[in-house]
Amino acid sequence: xxxxxxxxxxxxxxxxxxxxxxxxxxxxxxxxxxxxxxxxxxxxxxxxxxxxxxxxxxxxxxxxxxxxxxxxxxxxxxxxxxxxxxxxxxxxxxxxxxxxxxxxxxxxxxxxxxxxxxxx
Amino acid sequence: xxxxxxxxxxxxxxxxxxxxxxxxxxxxxxxxxxxxxxxxxxxxxxxxxxxxxxxxxxxxxxxxxxxxxxxxxxxxxxxxxxxxxxxxxxxxxxxxxxxxxxxxxxxxx
Numbered sequence: 400x401x402x403x404x405x406x407x408x409x410x411x412x413x414x415x416x417x418x419x420x421x422x423x424x425x426x427x428x429x430x431x432x433x434x435x436x437x438x439x440x441x442x443x444x445x446x447x448x449x450x451x452x453x454x455x456x457x458x459x460x461x462x463x464x465x466x467x468x469x470x471x472x473x474x475x476x477x478x479x480x481x482x483x484x485x486x487x488x489x490x491x492x493x494x495x496x497x498x499x500x501x502x503x504x505x506x507x508x509x510x511x512x513x514x515x516x517x518x519x
Numbered sequence: 520x521x522x523x524x525x526x527x528x529x530x531x532x533x534x535x536x537x538x539x540x541x542x543x544x545x546x547x548x549x550x551x552x553x554x555x556x557x558x559x560x561x562x563x564x565x566x567x568x569x570x571x572x573x574x575x576x577x578x579x580x581x582x583x584x585x586x587x588x589x590x591x592x593x594x595x596x597x598x599x600x601x602x603x604x605x606x607x608x609x610x611x612x613x614x615x616x617x618x619x620x621x622x623x624x625x626x627x628x
Contacts, residue, residue, distance in 0.1 A: 433617065435562075443554070443562065443605050445617035457615040460520075498552075498567050503609045503617070505552030507564035507573055 407513030420494035541606030
């Protein structure tokens with residue numbers, strides 16, 4: 400079971416960035432997937448969740464209206480489109496699978512993370 | 520919004536038992552999950568649904584939850600257990616949102 404994030408980098412405030420998460424080793428279409436971020440030296444902050452079929456999507460208030468989560472079950476992939484980026488969005492972004500097929504559950508496993516830096 | 524409160528730090532000598540608490544309103548009615556994060560690494564789940572262990576996690580790690588407090592207990596602490604530990608629940612009271620505690624730094628003396 401593996402999750403691999405990509406797409407991080409340096410972006411100016413107000414800019415956009417698309418993160419991707421490639422999954423392997425499990426039936427991707429059976430699990431909800433989450434994005435969780437961690438600002439430098441800070442704790443974990445949940446960002447967004449998408450259900451197995453994509454019918455249910457949830458966002459943290461801090462990113463609602465700016466970030467969009469999506470998934471392609473045919474390609475075993477997950478995206479996070481981030482618009483109107485702010486310096487406080489600077490963080491390592493992890494994708495994390497629900498630990499169980501039914502319900503929201505905990506997060507297991509996690510990817511290795513991708514760093515997003517928002518700075519002029 | 521739902522808030523989870525953890526002590527910033529816990530210290531324990533090798534071989535002893537470490538107890539890390541996570542406080543939240545009626546947290547005993549939620550499913551609490553715990554994660555270990557070592558420096559420069561992604562978090563790893565060590566306990567799910569209050570007290571179950573994922574495969575590969577040593578039996579030394581256990582969890583419980585009742586009332587307003589959930590607890591992660593690490594028995595026979597080893598130097599390799601030194602890490603940050605986070606609790607997490609889902610807040611489904613309004614819109615769905617996952618909530619993490621602020622994290623506890625476990626120091627092995």
